[in-house]
Amino acid sequence: MSPSTSSDASERPGTDRRALLAAAVTVLLWASAFVSIRASADHFAPGALALGRLLTGSVALVVLLAVRRGGVPPRQAWPGILGSGVLWFGVYMVVLNWGEQLVDAGTAAMVVNIGPVLIALLGGWFLEEGFPPLLLAGMAVSFAGAVIVGFSTAGSGASPVLGLLLCLLAAVAYASGVVLQKPALRYATPTQVTTYGCLTGTVACLPFGGQLLSDLARAPLTATLNVVYLGLFPTALAFTTWAYALSRTTAGKMGATTYAVPAVVILISWLALDEVPGGLTLLGGAVCLGGVAVSRLRGPLRPAPPDA
Template sequence: MNAITETQAGTDRKALLAAAVTVVLWASAFVAIRSAVEHYTPGALALGRLLAGSITLGAILLVRREGWPARAAWPGIVTSGVLWFGVYMVALNWGEQEVDAGTAAMVVNVGPVLIALLSGWILKEGFPRKLLLGMAVSFSGAALVGVSMSDGGRSSVLGVILCVVAAASWAAAVLAQKPALKHASALQVTAFGCMIGTVACLPFSGQLITGIAHAPLSSTLNLVYLGVFPTALAFTTWAYALARTTAGKMGATTYVVPALVVLMAWLVLGEVPGWLTFAGGALCLVGVAISRARQRSMN
């Protein structure tokens, strides 16, 4: 039993490390998007990001010679590719043009709640008490961060709807992705999902060409960064961790993102957060710690 326990602990540590890489890079994406979205339309930004991600992931696939995923993995890959790499990215980019960052953060953070509820029901992961408690605490923290960053409630109805669409697309994509990881590697699921998302966003090609022609170099470099790191690398580490834990726990882990965004905006953009933002970020971290806590055996 000791050898089995040690092996499981090692797997848990690797999954937690992969999840940590994911949330740090996803948080950095908010800072990069802030520059790029000023000069690229939502669809063009999504397409450019996905092109950079697809090229990076395609090169890694060739080097590793992983080839094509098994047939059984394709339904999940196609669904997650269209919903997460396609619909989610366009809807979120567009939504953040319509509402303030705080409102967007609050609405999009419905996603982990949907993931936990749907995975408990559809994937039969159940509803662990610590997971539900941790998510409640983290959601409260995300709401505090959102309120502290909001513009006083002057939000566009369209923007809120788009953020809800992004959250729902994210949740549905994770549920489709989880079974696919039983039949394909994290790299395969991510790479081919990203390529499918790229194809779905090809109607925005004209906007992307126009954006590249007129955008400053800094915005284009941010677009490339978004594709290589928060997309290619972070989505792969997400898939790796998701294959080794429950969808509910992975969704809850992403509540760290708002806290990290606040810290990065402070360090990189000089945006000093208020005490309410600090309190919300702390609650996010506490909630994630509770949700990730391992259940002790009663034997």
């Protein structure tokens, strides 16, 4: 099936369920990444951690693409692949790792969660997706939940300005990467877009190769295994399921779905790290999930154009 055929099929009733399932896998794996990053942050510099994650993900994705005989994307897809590869796979991962070394996790999550708002705005303008009222309402609710989570988990110390600016840059890079990736999916398959985007990000991060080798020589096995996990699952698998879901829905709706990540992070930290969340944190997580549910609701159907 060609990418265009797949895109057309996404408009038919019932196929959105597969997009929702793919989005749920993405949210779960991206949430788990926070725990793995935290376990590796003391042993890997931000650029080295990003490069190790991308190298692992690239190897897995190239093998998958070869097995599926995916081939090379058509020329029309390359601007979006290269743009999203540099900004999302490259810049985003490095500056987010760096920012989280300077500010607490709650503050970082609150700033990075500007990303879905930017996706909705950029998608509405540049991708002509419009501004559906239910999407905007759901994003407002989820953003309020993210703010609650951020304040409930923020440390008492002052956050360095540089850390806040880095998290803001991560949000901009994330949103820009998503909006650039969406048009590429009209011409290439999700696996192609993800594989070559990850390879592009890997090339962009090669200057950190020396630091990665140095960190690998000193890091304990558990930290190295966390980097491998980040590459295989939150990168190779989760970015592929993301691209699949994005090819079957709008960038705005996909961005709103990621508001569920903080709520899932709370649950994983509770189960894996025995970090019992407070009542305010649980409330914020519930509000995030409620906003995602509102954003995914279908509004009134628009009448078909006369020539449809």
